Amino acid sequence: MAYDVVEQHLEVALAARVGAPVRESRLDCIDCDDPISESRRVAARGCVRCSACQTLHEDRRAQYAR
Template sequence: MIGNSRRSSSKSSGASRACSACIAALNTSTRLLGGRIVADIADLANDRAQWHLDLALAARKPAPLRLSLEECVDCDEPISLARRLAAPGCMRCTDCQVLNEKQGARHAR
């Protein structure tokens, strides 16, 4: 009994010696090995892949916003202010947009 308590205390003291930043950087599936917290090689690979993905997403530029047209490109009727505010960058009035989407759906089949 006494020997077991000493072993468990040495493991906990070994885990407490680990750097808190290293522990935070590891994934959630870590385990104790020889008194140290270690991650599987797959966990480390996933962390690195996530890091690369985060870098790529942070580096991409947002799509430029276009101004809405005041007249429809199909029927030359004025586009309502409500539509222009609701759909920035719109080029068609509501009726022509509905027709355009229906036609695109028909050709997509």
């Protein structure tokens, strides 16, 4: 029974995300202006930072979340 409840909540959450717009990935990083690799642009649709700058960005956000 608990599995059914979890599955229902998951379906509702996924249905809500279906309409979420996805922008195109940038070719150059907004922080360092280096090119963003094609594999990253495909894997992380809508990305605006290269993987190195994204890691730094997430680390900074994690510091402020504490």
